[in-house]
Amino acid sequence: xxxxxxxxxxxxxxxxxxxxxxxxxxxxxxxxxxxxxxxxxxxxxxxxxxxxxxxxxxxxxxxxxxxxxxxxxxxxxxxxxxxxxxxxxxxxxxxxxxxxxxxxxxxxxxxxxxxxxxxxxxxxxxxxxxxxxxxxxxxxxxxxxxxxxxxxxxxxxxxxxxxxxxxxxxxxxxxxxxxxxxxxxxxxxxxxxxxxxxxxxxxxxxxxxxxxxxxxxxxxxxxxxxxxxxxxxxxxxxxxxxxxxxxxxxxxxxxxxxxxxxxxxxxxxxxxxxxxxxxxxxxxxxxxxxxxxxxxxxxxxxxxxxxxxxxxxxxxxxxxxxxxxxxxxxxxxxxxxxxxxxxxxxxxxxxxxxxxxxxxxxxxxxxxxxxxxxxxxxxxxxxx
Amino acid sequence: xxxxxxxxxxxxxxxxxxxxxxxxxxxxxxxxxxxxxxxxxxxxxxxxxxxxxxxxxxxxxxxxxxxxxxxxxxxxxxxxxxxxxxxxxxxxxxxxxxxxxxxxxxxxxxxxxxxxxxxxxxxxxxxxxxxxxxxxxxxxxxxxxxxxxxxxxxxxxxxxxxxxxxxxxxxxxxxxxxxxxxxxxxxxxxxxxxxxxxxxxxxxxxxxxxxxxxxxxxxxxxxxxxxxxxxxxxxxxxxxxxxxxxxxxxxxxxxxxxxxxxxxxxxxxxxxxxxxxxxxxxxxxxxxxxxxxxxxxxxxxxxxxxxxxxxxxxxxxxxxxxxxxxxxxxxxxxxxxxxxxxxxxxxxxxxxxxxxxxxxxxxxxxxxxxxxxxxxxxxxxxxx
Numbered sequence: 093x094x095x096x097x098x099x100x101x102x103x104x105x106x107x108x109x110x111x112x113x114x115x116x117x118x119x120x121x122x123x124x125x126x127x128x129x130x131x132x133x134x135x136x137x138x139x140x141x142x143x144x145x146x147x148x149x150x151x152x153x154x155x156x157x158x159x160x161x162x163x164x165x166x167x168x169x170x171x172x173x174x175x176x177x178x179x180x181x182x183x184x185x186x187x188x189x190x191x192x193x194x195x196x197x198x199x200x201x202x203x204x205x206x207x208x209x210x211x212x213x214x215x216x217x218x219x220x221x222x223x224x225x226x227x228x229x230x231x232x233x234x235x236x237x238x239x240x241x242x243x244x245x246x247x248x249x250x251x252x253x254x255x256x257x258x259x260x261x262x263x264x265x266x267x268x269x270x271x272x273x274x275x276x277x278x279x280x281x282x283x284x285x286x287x288x289x290x291x292x293x294x295x296x297x298x299x300x301x302x303x304x305x306x307x308x309x310x311x312x313x314x315x316x317x318x319x320x321x322x323x324x325x326x327x328x329x330x331x332x333x334x335x336x337x338x339x340x341x342x343x344x345x346x347x348x349x350x351x352x353x354x355x356x357x358x359x360x361x362x363x364x365x366x367x368x369x370x371x372x373x374x375x376x377x378x379x380x381x382x383x384x385x386x387x388x389x390x391x392x393x394x395x396x397x398x399x400x401x402x403x404x405x406x407x408x409x410x411x412x413x414x415x416x417x418x419x420x421x422x423x424x425x426x427x428x429x430x431x432x433x434x435x436x437x438x439x440x441x442x443x444x445x446x447x448x449x450x451x452x453x454x455x456x457x458x459x460x461x462x463x464x465x466x467x468x469x470x471x472x473x474x475x476x
Numbered sequence: 477x478x479x480x481x482x483x484x485x486x487x488x489x490x491x492x493x494x495x496x497x498x499x500x501x502x503x504x505x506x507x508x509x510x511x512x513x514x515x516x517x518x519x520x521x522x523x524x525x526x527x528x529x530x531x532x533x534x535x536x537x538x539x540x541x542x543x544x545x546x547x548x549x550x551x552x553x554x555x556x557x558x559x560x561x562x563x564x565x566x567x568x569x570x571x572x573x574x575x576x577x578x579x580x581x582x583x584x585x586x587x588x589x590x591x592x593x594x595x596x597x598x599x600x601x602x603x604x605x606x607x608x609x610x611x612x613x614x615x616x617x618x619x620x621x622x623x624x625x626x627x628x629x630x631x632x633x634x635x636x637x638x639x640x641x642x643x644x645x646x647x648x649x650x651x652x653x654x655x656x657x658x659x660x661x662x663x664x665x666x667x668x669x670x671x672x673x674x675x676x677x678x679x680x681x682x683x684x685x686x687x688x689x690x691x692x693x694x695x696x697x698x699x700x701x702x703x704x705x706x707x708x709x710x711x712x713x714x715x716x717x718x719x720x721x722x723x724x725x726x727x728x729x730x731x732x733x734x735x736x737x738x739x740x741x742x743x744x745x746x747x748x749x750x751x752x753x754x755x756x757x758x759x760x761x762x763x764x765x766x767x768x769x770x771x772x773x774x775x776x777x778x779x780x781x782x783x784x785x786x787x788x789x790x791x792x793x794x795x796x797x798x799x800x801x802x803x804x805x806x807x808x809x810x811x812x813x814x815x816x817x818x819x820x821x822x823x824x825x826x827x828x829x830x831x832x833x834x835x836x837x838x839x840x841x842x843x844x845x846x847x848x849x850x851x852x853x854x855x856x857x858x859x860x
Contacts (some may be wrong), residue, residue: 251591259822260839261798261810262646270819403803411803413644417825419787419795421813426645429805435654438643441801446830446837453646453830455837457801 103200106132106172107230109140113151113201114174114237116467117142119314122291123386125205125241129155129173131166131196138164145316152177152187156194166196176205176227176472179213185344188217202234204472206245212473227472235470236444240291240388243462244325246376246469247439249379250291252390253410253456254399257281260415264396269302279414284311286412290318290391292342292382296322296398300333306395307335318333321382323398327363331355342375344381345464363384375405400428403439405440411441411457414449485582487688490516490556491614493524495586497535498558498621501526503698506675507770509589509625512540513557515550515580522548525782531701536561536571540578550580558618560589560611560856572601582754586618587855590629595766611856613756619854622829624675624772625847627793630853633763634675636774637794637840638783639667641758644799647807648780653686662834663798666858667777668695670796674702676726676766680782681708691719691777702775705766707782711747711758715739726766728757758791784812795825795841798833 107189113128121127121143128149131138139162141154159166177187177199191199199218204227205211221246235242242252257275258264258279265271273280287293288309295307300322307320318340322329327345329352335341336359339341345358347365352354353363368374382390391412392402404410413426441457448454497512505527513535515522523546525538533541536557544548561571561583565783577581583602588611599609619626624635629835641659642648650657655666671677672693679691684706691704704725706713711729713736719725720743727740731749737747748765750814752758766774776786786792797810816822825841832838 118630136848202720207616258646260646260795260825260841261813262642263643266817266819267815268817270817272819274702274819364849400805411644411801413837415799417795417827418822419811420812420816421784421809421811422815425805427803427805429645429803431806432804433650433652433654435650435656438804441644442835443801443832443837446832448827448830451826453837453839455799455801457644 095327097161097220100219103226103229106130107174107200108233110172110174111233111237112228112233113140119288120145120316122146122316122318123241124150124177125238127151127173127175129171131159131169131171133153133169137233138162140405141213147183149184150178150187153184153190154203156190163404165190166194167422169196170198170200173200173239176203176210176214177203177218178205178207178210179217179234180207180261182432188214191218192221192223195221195352196223196228200226200229201472202228202230203238203470206242206469208245215472218337224304227308227405231470232467235467238388239409239463239466242470243464244277244383244388245424247467249383250387250390250400252294252379252392252407253286253468254408254427255286255393255412256399256401257283257414258416258426259418259420260420261421261422262308262426263420264421264426265424267423267425268387274418274420275414275416276451278414279452279454282449282454287318287391287393288312288314290307290389292319292390294321294323294392294396295335297322297328298397299322300329300335302395302422303348304334306337308338308436319387319389322365323373323375323378323394327352329356329361331359334362344378345369346373350352375402379407394426396425399426403429404461407464410444412450413455413457414452415455416452483766484550487556487610487613490554491558491584493615494556494558495614495617497524497526500617502699503672505528506530506700506702507625507772508534509622511557513555515539515543515555517553520849522546522553524754531567533568534562534571536838537568537574540574544550544723547634550578551599553580554582554584555580556584556612558586559622560585560587560594560598560604562589562591562594564591567643572598573601575607576605579605580607582610584610584613586612586614586762587854590626590853592629599856601768605856607636611713615854618767621852622772623698623793626850626854628770628772630850631773632746633767634771634774635793635850636678636763636776636786636791637670638786638792638811639670639775639777639796640783641667641798641805642800642810643802643807645803645805646810647804648810649808650804651807653808658804659798659800660835661740661788663836663838665695666833666838667798668693671702671775671777672696673817674697675771675776677718678705678706678707678774678776678778680778681706681710681712682779682781684708684713684719686779688718691720692722703771705774705777706819707757707759707762712851713740713745715798728762730755730757730860759786759791775838780809780812783810787811787813789825793843793846794828795839797839799839800836
């Protein structure tokens, strides 16, 4: 009998351990992808590691160092890594060089690296060095950890999820604007988890002027705070806004005002003028700009107007919706969208995950075509 | 060491088997409760059964007959039954008499029978006959199978769930009324499961005139079709409406029209005039009337106007909501409810169950106070 089924099962089990390590790095590696690595021989872990903050070692190098520190050579070992090892000099030397030097018997990867400077070359160089390679183990789970990195590498723009909180009948606030609190403390803390994993938290000037929010991560522990983004067509941002404290803020406007920009610069904010044809900020241009600045994932937490505008501009890849078990009736919508005459015109998503969070429910829904596009970009090269 | 923890675990395990039998009878026992019974000795099943259609034997008698048919006497056996055995002559003789005659060592029940003709007397008579009794094992699971029976017995009115289907932003139809299809085939089939378990399916004349629905059970197998109820204040029901085919329809009106009523009577429909102060049907009076006619569970599947009216009249105990992963924006609400000025005025529910159904999600949310009231009524007597 062949040992192949058992080897497949083992590969998936070890890869899940590597994925758990990658998940442990969820808040800290931006703009690098989250990667985990486990080195195994005869069922024994020789070393393991996960990507360190940008500029620090990648997961493979951490795991190799761990194995070395424990006194293990890698002859006959299998290296499980959730992303194709890099083959280029970035801020750190290529992981492929380190792996080839360590000479394990086999490398198993979950997904290919869509970075055009890698994209199959990592796996090719391992094979050329006589190391057996298996690719595509737990690809979907690995992709879920790095959708933003894949989106930026393959299409040039970040992966954006629009966070909304509403009643079960889709109302985000009463007619008078009251919305504190529709969803409960657990849902709000869960929302901060999604802020923490993002590269940048995006909101609109309407929310800033109405609520003066901080837009930082508070309800979960994190060593890294995401950047902040404000869409502010008429550049009304107050220099004393609370969200200007902490990490840098990027303010996108459709008008120029050098004096205002200088005042905001003194508060660690950069004003970027990207006007669109309608006199408002050009949202797709913002996404392009952010992609060039290494932003992988955007957590958009805005009012119904901006959320609706992002949806209409095609900038939303995923919905992150919290619904409370109550009905509010005649109240404000969660996203302002135009009237449709035909259901075929509706933008359809696919549920990725539905679960209870405290007293509320959380539904994540993704654009199916964009997920398929990302999955295709994450297929190991040569594509099977 | 005591065997008590192990006995508790065993009791729950056997009771879950009895609950599964009761669940198998979900569509057929109305207006009787769904009950399952398993008779066990030394880890061996001697007999088991579930409630038969009304007029047929109850679960305990089925299980006793099963044990007898297999040649087992009940000395030393334990009887697991999901509801306190009845102690009164209804359409069948009291189950307690049959149990006392069979003389098992012990009877374990999940919930008490809130029927005022039983309500503790079943357990008392077993104890008086020298049979050990344990009560309250898996009470919540048993209650979930018979919330309607408990509601009718304890407060005189059925348990009503309002079924709604909408987009993720709570829109049940486009501005032009188009709603086919927002949710998918799996959600629609699941909706028929809830129709099938109900005693009656309720809708409004607006839905009848717009869609001419059949309101019967088609997408799941059932030997029993629920009754049908139409709320029709001005008695506009067409005598050729498709929903008048099949089981009897009760039409509640706020006006009298003997000729119309006679024409509908020829179609197996009964018109009941229950006008309220506002010239519309008195909804709470309808619930009282239905309670007196042995209706335990009502599946309300109506448009936003009637669903909103039922909510405002306090007739809704539970929400059964299907949400599709799409946003419809400026479209019709799932329930028409008045504008609130303060979130404290919102009617809050508690999620009982949230899961994916096909491409959609299903959220069940219950009125917490009414669930607590039903739970209290289902506590075995004497209350612990």
